[in-house]
Amino acid sequence: MFNISSGGRKIPKAVIKRLSLYSRVLQAMEMRSVEKISSMELGEKLGLNPAQVRKDLAYFGQFGVRGVGYYVAELRKSIKRILGTDREVRVGLIGVGNLGLALLSYGGFARQGFRIVAAFDNDKRKVGSVKNNIEIFNVHELEEKIKVRAIDLAILAVPADAAQEIADRVVKAGISAILNFVPTRLVVPDDVKVHYVDLAIEIESLTYYLR
Amino acid sequence: MFNISSGGRKIPKAVIKRLSLYSRVLQAMEMRSVEKISSMELGEKLGLNPAQVRKDLAYFGQFGVRGVGYYVAELRKSIKRILGTDREVRVGLIGVGNLGLALLSYGGFARQGFRIVAAFDNDKRKVGSVKNNIEIFNVHELEEKIKVRAIDLAILAVPADAAQEIADRVVKAGISAILNFVPTRLVVPDDVKVHYVDLAIEIESLTYYLR
DNA sequence: TAGATTGTTAATCGATTAACAATC
DNA sequence: TAGATTGTTAATCGATTAACAATC
Secondary structure, three states: OOOOOOOOOOOOHHHHHHHHHHHHHHHHHHHOOOOEEOHHHHHHHHOOOHHHHHHHHHOOOOOEEOOOEEEHHHHHHHHHHHHOOOOOEEEEEEOOOHHHHHHHHOHHHHHOOEEEEEEEEOOOOOOOOEEOOEEEEEHHHHHHHHHHOOOOEEEEOOOHHHHHHHHHHHHHOOOOEEEEOOOOOOOOOOOOEEEEOOHHHHHHHHHOOOO | OOOOOOOOOOOOHHHHHHHHHHHHHHHHHHHOOOOEEOHHHHHHHHOOOHHHHHHHHHOOOOOEEOOOEEEHHHHHHHHHHHHOOOOOEEEEEEOOOHHHHHHHHOHHHHHOOEEEEEEEEOOOOOOOOEEOOEEEEEHHHHHHHHHHOOOOEEEEOOOHHHHHHHHHHHHHOOOOEEEEOOOOOOOOOOOOEEEEOOHHHHHHHHHOOOO
16 A cells, blocks of 8 residues: 655645545546646636635646646546545444444445445344345454455444544544544544544534624 | 524634534433533543643533533533524425435434424425425525525535535525535525535545545 | 643744746 | 746734733
């Protein structure tokens, strides 16, 4: 597992997120057989400044052609390579409650090349069943399955009081990236990356803007 | 519906999000009968600088006592008032697919004082049924129910190609805040606030950090 | 009073945008 | 060549952090 070198500069997290957005726009363009796109067009579709688009890409190399723009298919391939989504990413989902269940059935992951290869729960009634073609294992088997199924990335959707313990276990089993839906700040080693998705905070802060 | 005045300065979106986080920490403190808290303690629990905590709060007034700190219950009440979550916020959920269904059953919203008062779908098999005590209406009734049920806020969880049309309709019906789970940039009037939650982007950008 | 911690201003840091030479 | 658009540097803008007087 490696990323295209960024020459030692540290890349802002926001740049990486925009890279993902570019990739999606480019995917749509490619499907419509558009051959090239300028930083201005790409920016417009996402509400971003064209200079920002160029600068984001420049962190990783020179992908455009002066006077022409960027070749859609080529740029998309480069970005996927940078993100590491040019190959299948294997995902484990821990916690098959309401949210976990939704994530199991969510089509958006598979569409971007992610594959949930195992789900885990501690509810005996769920363990052993199959949802959306994905087996649900007993959470006791977590470490073993992470190894055997070569899981790269964990999605946490467990109750708040179990989150830290599960995080410790997946990290110990070698996982270095966690998508955390639990509103608990996880304490993990520096080289483990956690992204937080906090639905309650999203809706609460939105309320501020109600007229 | 009103917010505590901020004296004309525009408040960064990030400040509002942190306010929500403070509120949650304070809620937990209150439950443990903690009486006061310093900006340092509050910051530590969220990985934030104490000066930032004080500055965030200072946008809205003076809530602390020099030499003492902040009174937990009092500060929490003030923040809830600022956010507008000191009263019930009435939510409509549009799109009862996998994700929508999960959001219907998601306990986190109710816990923060949000109440989903109606759900909508265009699938005849779903319309008329009740999930988690919430009725699912035909999407044709959207405008009418927004009015009759005094819906403040819409959650969008529809297919991508329907998102803009639905957004247009809810805005026309008077909604000014949308939580959008659909990976489509919505075009709305300036005074309508849209928050995007993009699960595919979250996981894709996380992949960059895999070792 | 002495110690602690706020509220706020100034300094720093980082990210976005503008500008323009390079070049297709 | 003329026109267009990149890649990149410099200018601007905004957000975070440090510092400290005010004050409980």
